[in-house]
Structure formats: structure tokens, C-alpha cells
Amino acid sequence: MAKITYHTHNNKIHTIDVQNGLTVMEGAIQNDIPGIDADCGGGMACATCHVYVKEEWLDKLPAKEDGEEDMLDMAFEPKINSRLSCQLIISDELDGLEVDIPSKQG
């Protein structure tokens, strides 16, 4: 279990306990947090679950797999701290993670 904080673009903050093994994307979808579309359902085949990870978390997250960076090329306003939230699998180590959801996904 990890506490994940989602900052939506209208400055609303949602802090939620997400079960280990789920993804940051699923945590948002299951709790109706707006701004993460996840059109492809977690297949790393779109870029509509794009989030910005708080800087201090960048190095603590598992490295990007092949393909994630390619998909991020397609994301709306990608930055250095961009990740696809479907690729961030929850574990105790992620407790306290904060992500910003972009103003839109496409």
C-alpha cells in the first residue's frame, strides 16, 4: 500500500491509498481522479495517462522500459519529469509519491 498524491491542473489535490501491484494510472481511474484518460487501458500504446513526477521522485522510480520514452514523444507537453502512469507500479517504496496531471492529454 502506498499513499499517492495527484495534483490536478486546477490545483485540486487528491491523496489516495493505492494497493501494491496496481499502477498509478489505475489508482486515478478507480478513484475518479480527472485528467488521466488511459485510452489504451495500460498497454503503453497511447500517451493519455501522462503525468509529471515531482522532481525528488524521479530517481527513485523504476527506470523507463523500452517504448515508454517513444510513447512520451506523443504526449501533450512532455517534460524531463514526464512518465506514463500506467508504467508506475505501486509498491511500499512509492509511498508518498506525488504526480501532477497535465491540463489535458491530447
Added chain:
Amino acid sequence: MNKTDVLIIGAGPTGLFCAHQLGIIGLSCEIVDNLDKAGGQCIELYPDKPIYDIPAVPECTGEELTNSLLKQIKPFNIKFHLNERVEELNKNQNRWHVKTSAGIEFDVAAIVIAGGVGSFVPRKFSVKECEKFEGNSLFYSIKDKSIFKDKTISIFGGGDSALDWAIELSNESKVNLIHRRDGFSGVEASVQKVKELNEKGKLNLYTKYQMDTVLGDKKIESVKIKHDEGEIQEIKSDYVLGFFGLIMQLGPILDWGLNINKKTVEVNTENFETNVQGIFAIGDICSYPGKLKLILSGFHEGALAARGCFKYAKPDEKLRFEFTTTSKAAQERLGIKK
């Protein structure tokens, strides 16, 4: 005017199998899809990725699944209208009058929306100023490359479309290729070619840069690009091209008076009809309690929706339930010779 029993919107696996089910029960249909080929997400998002949960098919790719479905509906000679998007629906007594983006018109008894997560449209620049120049000096696809001859073109993106057009246009235009990182998602041979052209001075490659803004009066005159570290460069450009892949949008479906819930269309589970009589929704685009976004669920939904269409297409007839193994009528429709 194309007159047919049912219009299917979307040529993904669900739409294709629904066409099969309509054919089996003796209804005609035509299919419209916004993409240039059948297959929907299977072809556009994961043609090479294996799927393991199609009943009785232990493993197949999106492309193989599409080809098998196309083979299965071949006996029905179904007409496809590709590169077309359905824009307008109007009820005309007991039938529907449908119009597509290119002005093709249909007169149908029922409509089956098998639109997946919407129609694929190009992903656009996030910079507001870009809208002003869209279609005039800023494009997301190329229809006529001759307009670029002897001009300066700034291409954004790192996938195959961006690389291929950068290479192609560098023959007769001055090309700047701008990409947000050093790595590219396009094929390695194209990446090498672009780097080679850059070294020879045949094109200018800017990596770790993204669009900052576009400048110009009626047409684009220059584009400002911003490096990861914050440095901004202004480069002269007659045209700007953006290749950031496709995104799915529900589009005109939102305007048809259907009950929409989180980008999906609400349906009943008896025959997958929406709140509007004669309009059905199946596959990823429909929602109901317990909905699973699996291809196999789409097949089931298509089979029931096809039967739901029957009463609109043939109001004076009664549909008999039959098996393809024993039904003469179904076998005749399939063109099976004994």
C-alpha cells in the same frame, strides 16, 4: 444515397464481427471508419503485439486477428467507406439519414456504433498560436508535397512520419527537424539517414528542443524553439509540420443525443441499444454494469446488437434463432456449397 439495412461505425474487430452476425441473419450493412484501413485499435495501436484471450485462438497479433475477421466476412461482400467519419445523423420517419465527412449519405434502418475509444485524429501542438496557422502554413499531415519546394520547413517529432518526411523533403526544401530528445522512435535506418543528412548540412537537426511559439502575420514566418535548459532559438520557417501520432476523440458522437458516461455510451445488456431507438453501441465504446473492455465481449455485444437491428430492418418478419452448423439459410448466405 446508399441504402442498406445497418450502418456500422468503426471497422475494428467488434464492428467486423457484428457485420458477420448481420450477414448470417440476412441483413445488409456497410461500414464507415475514419482510418485508412480496417482493424481499428488492433491495427493502429498494436498490429504486432500478441493477443492471448481470443476464444479458441491461443495467440495472434492484432493484424492476424483483423485479417481473419476480414476473411470471415468475405462472403457478405461488405462495402467499406474508409477515411470517412460519420458527422450527422437525422431521423427520417422510421429510418436514419446519415452523412459522412466527405458528404457520403446513407439511408439505414439502424446504426451500430463500434467506435472503440473514438476516432483517431492527429495530436496537435499544445501552443495556442498554432491554431491560427493550421491548414495554411501548419499541417499535421501532407496532402500535396509540391507546396514545400524551395521553402523552409520545420518538422517536429521523432517517429517514422517525422523522419520519413524530413528525409523526403530535404531533397527540395530546407528542412529543420526538431525533437524533444536525442533518441528517436522511428526505425534505425531512418535515424541514421537523418544524422547523415545533418552532418552533410542537408538538414538541420535540433534535439532536446520543443516548440515555444510560432510567429507570423497571415502565414508562419518563423518558429521559436526552446531547449531543455531554457535557451530559445528563433528559426525562419515558411511551414511547420507536427507529427505526434494519433489521439482518439469521441467527436460528433457526442452530439447525437446519446447518454454519455466517461467517454462511453450507455447501453442496455439485452441488445446493446442506446437510449435512442435504432442506435446500438458495442465494443469499447459502450458501457453497462460489469462491462469488460475485451475483444471477446465486443463479439458477444455485436451478435446481440445485430439481432436487435432486425426488428428495425424487417419490421414485418420474425427472426428465427438458428445455428450455422445446420441452418440452410445461413449457409447459403455464407456461400457454402455442398
